[in-house]
Amino acid sequence: MNFIIRQASKDDEPFLWEMLYYAAHMEEDGGVSPQAAKKNPDLLKYVKDWGRETDIGCIALEPDSHQPIGAAWIRLLIANEKTTSYVDDVTPELAIAVLPEYVGKGVGTLLLKYLLEAAKQLYPRVVLSVRATNPAKRLYERMGFVVTGKIANRVGTESLNMVIQLQANYNVAI
Amino acid sequence: MYNSVPSISDIFLKELIAEIDNDTIRGIVLGGSHARGDATPYSDIDLACFVPDTFRPLRKRYLYREGHLISIGLKTLERVKQQIAEPYQALWIVPSFRQAKVLLDKDGSVSELKLMVEQFTWDPLRREAIGYAGHILTSDAEFVHKLSGNLWRGNPSGIVYSVQRLFDGATMAMALYYGVFITTDNMYYQEIESAVGSDSTWTQYHCLLSGVKTIGEDTSSLDARAKLALRLYRETASLLLPTLSEQRLNVVEHVLNLIEQAL
Numbered sequence: 414m415n416f417i418i419r420q421a422s423k424d425d426e427p428f429l430w431e432m433l434y435y436a437a438h439m440e441e442d443g444g445v446s447p448q449a450a451k452k453n454p455d456l457l458k459y460v461k462d463w464g465r466e467t468d469i470g471c472i473a474l475e476p477d478s479h480q481p482i483g484a485a486w487i488r489l490l491i492a493n494e495k496t497t498s499y500v501d502d503v504t505p506e507l508a509i510a511v512l513p514e515y516v517g518k519g520v521g522t523l524l525l526k527y528l529l530e531a532a533k534q535l536y537p538r539v540v541l542s543v544r545a546t547n548p549a550k551r552l553y554e555r556m557g558f559v560v561t562g563k564i565a566n567r568v569g570t571e572s573l574n575m576v577i578q579l580q581a582n583y584n585v586a587i
Numbered sequence: 588m589y590n591s592v593p594s595i596s597d598i599f600l601k602e603l604i605a606e607i608d609n610d611t612i613r614g615i616v617l618g619g620s621h622a623r624g625d626a627t628p629y630s631d632i633d634l635a636c637f638v639p640d641t642f643r644p645l646r647k648r649y650l651y652r653e654g655h656l657i658s659i660g661l662k663t664l665e666r667v668k669q670q671i672a673e674p675y676q677a678l679w680i681v682p683s684f685r686q687a688k689v690l691l692d693k694d695g696s697v698s699e700l701k702l703m704v705e706q707f708t709w710d711p712l713r714r715e716a717i718g719y720a721g722h723i724l725t726s727d728a729e730f731v732h733k734l735s736g737n738l739w740r741g742n743p744s745g746i747v748y749s750v751q752r753l754f755d756g757a758t759m760a761m762a763l764y765y766g767v768f769i770t771t772d773n774m775y776y777q778e779i780e781s782a783v784g785s786d787s788t789w790t791q792y793h794c795l796l797s798g799v800k801t802i803g804e805d806t807s808s809l810d811a812r813a814k815l816a817l818r819l820y821r822e823t824a825s826l827l828l829p830t831l832s833e834q835r836l837n838v839v840e841h842v843l844n845l846i847e848q849a850l
Contacts, residue, residue: 467643489643502641503665535644537669580719582759584772585676586683587618587635587660 414476416520418527421470421486426463428472432484433460435510438544442568455567458494459486459508469535471527473511473520483511485524487532487539497564498542498574505532507541509549521549525556533579545571553577595621595632595655603632603652604691607659613637614697618687620771631656635687637697640665664700671707674716674763681707682768709766717830720763724820724827725835727756728842731820735849738813746809753816754796757823761789764827789822817846 421429434440434447437456450456463470463486470486487505490496498506507528511520532539541558543550544566550573558575566572604615619633620626632655638645640663650657667684670676684704692698709716730752737745758779762769765782769775776797780790794800796815798807805811824839831839 466646491641503643535646537666580673581670581676584679584769584775585670586679586769586772587616587622587633587662587687 414518416482416518416523417474417476417479418471418523419474420531421463421468421472421484423464425470425472425481425484426460428481429460429463429470429484429486432510433508435512436508437567455496458490458496459488459506465489467505467535469505469528469531471524471531473515473524475515482515483509483520483524485509485521485528487528487536496542497566498540500538500540500561500576503536504538504540504576505536507539509541521552522556525552529556529577529579533581534583536579538576538578540574540576542566542572542574545573550575594624594626599653600690603634603657606652607634607636608691611638611642612691613639613664613693614689615691616684616687616689616697616701618683622688623686623771631658633658633660634690635660635662637662637664639663664696667700668703671704672712674712674719675759677707677709677712678762678767679769680704682770686770709768713766716763716766717827720760721827721831721835723756723760723763724824725831725838727753727760727820728838730756731817731842731845734813734816735845738810738849743809746813750796750812750816753820754793757789757793757819760823760827764830783826787822789819789826792819792822814850817849821846 430450431447433450433456437450439449450460465488467489468486470484472481473483474480475482485507487507489502489505490499491502496506509521509524529539541553542564543553545563553575556577558577560573561576562574564572564574600617608615614637616635617633618635620630621632634657636659638661642661642663645661645663645666647658647660650659667680670680681704684701687701689697689701730749734746734749734753737749758776761767761779761783765779767779767782769778776793776799780793783789792815795802795806796812796819806815821843824843828836828839
């Protein structure tokens with residue numbers, strides 16, 4: 414299917430909350446509704462007040478209905494918002510999710526391509542954390558992410574931090 | 588330098604600096620055509636402001652003052668140092684800094700950076716640059732396939748997009764392979780074409796595809812442009828083949844076979 418990707422705007426915040434629920438595997442951890450992420454202090458900083466000047470995101474749309482079906486976004490989590498994936502003050506953290514019924518159709522690959530292309534303009538690298546058992550790790554490796562460390566995640570199992578170095582392929586002259 | 592038209596006055600620059608300076612800014616440099624002295628009446632005034640390493644976002648902003656378009660980029664010392672160490676970015680940033688004029692330097696760090704750029708040499712980056720050129724050639728396999736798919740399906744906008752991507756990829760790969768420093772984006776294509784060779788087949792296809800040259804036969808139809816893009820890929824590949832790793836070579840050889848069938 415030819416999924417459509419567009420830039421995320423401030424108005425996408427409700428959809429990002431829903432996507433955060435899937436990105437954080439809250440359904441596996443007994444989360445009841447997509448709104449659960451809003452109440453979790455470790456998670457809410459990924460989406461709260463979406464639309465900061467340093468935020469970049471993109472949304473995947475179903476080609477016929479134009480309904481959003483997935484999202485990938487990056488945000489600088491620094492100062493009092495640091496996470497266990499913190500690298501430095503110029504490295505944003507990535508979150509990505511696709512609605513369960515659209516998983517495995519290449520939506521994640523498309524989202525990542527668009528997002529990383531846009532991220533190049535602002536950031537030297539991007540970090541993400543992925544559960545060690547998550548098959549998406551292979552996708553991240555294909556895109557150029559490399560494992561930089563192991564961490565205990567929110568629910569006590571093992572997660573991996575992965576970083577991609579971004580090389581701008583455009584004119585960086587003055 | 589040459590008969591440049593409207594050189595901007597020192598007073599105008601001083602006023603401009605006073606307007607944009609703030610406590611976050613460590614220094615300001617003038618780049619582009621006004622620094623080189625070859626501005627046209629339409630040239631913008633390119634300024635780069637240096638801000639602390641952790642400052643984000645580094646977005647450009649634009650103003651109009653006295654009929655001039657002013658573009659104000661934000662840079663950090665750390666980011667520029669990183670860019671100098673990465674082959675493709677170095678090709679742009681090094682010449683642009685060498686030409687630049689330091690207008691404001693509160694703690695000496697901008698002049699220090701400029702000195703570092705003056706002393707830059709390409710040799711340590713050459714191997715990585717050629718590797719990166721091979722990577723671009725290999726990843727453009729995707730656009731050869733996309734182009735073929737769009738031709739097969741008869742999808743004009745998809746053809747145009749793939750042709751453009753293949754053109755950009757071939758250009759970038761040659762910039763890296765020959766280590767072509769870009770003095771200005773106005774000269775980007777010419778500088779690369781002369782590095783590859785003005786009479787080379789690569790340059791012939793590149794000029795036809797960009798549209799700066801035409802020949803007797805029609806080279807503007809979608810079908811003709813698609814074929815030119817495939818031929819340009821083939822020429823780029825023939826230059827880079829000896830540098831490719833086995834894995835990349837395998838991909839590129841398959842793509843070259845696909846191109847042979849399409850032409």
